[in-house]
Amino acid sequence: MKITKTTINFAAKRNIEINTFTDEQDGDVVWFSEINEDGETEAEPMFIMYNNENDLTWKGNIYLDKSVKEELPATINSEKHLKEVIVFLSQNI
Secondary structure, three states: OOOOHHHHHHHHOOOEEEEEEEEOOOEEEEEEEEEOOOOOEOOOOOEEEEEOOOOEEEEEEOOOOHHHHOOOOOEEOOHHHHHHHHHHHHHHO
């Protein structure tokens, strides 16, 4: 799934950093990290998703609270849906 610069900026305004990259072992992945009060990105992502051709699918939780994690979808299939998830995260982290 293509994640546009607009969506990355949308997330950043809500203190969430989105990084996409290719990992030799796992393929294309997306990291969702928290931006703290000082404007610094946390060292580890909150959670990671696989970036498939048409959607994002859950890979794993790093430190996201269990109650928040349980509310996240296993699959995100559009940028509109991704923005809804970003808003939810920003209100619950």
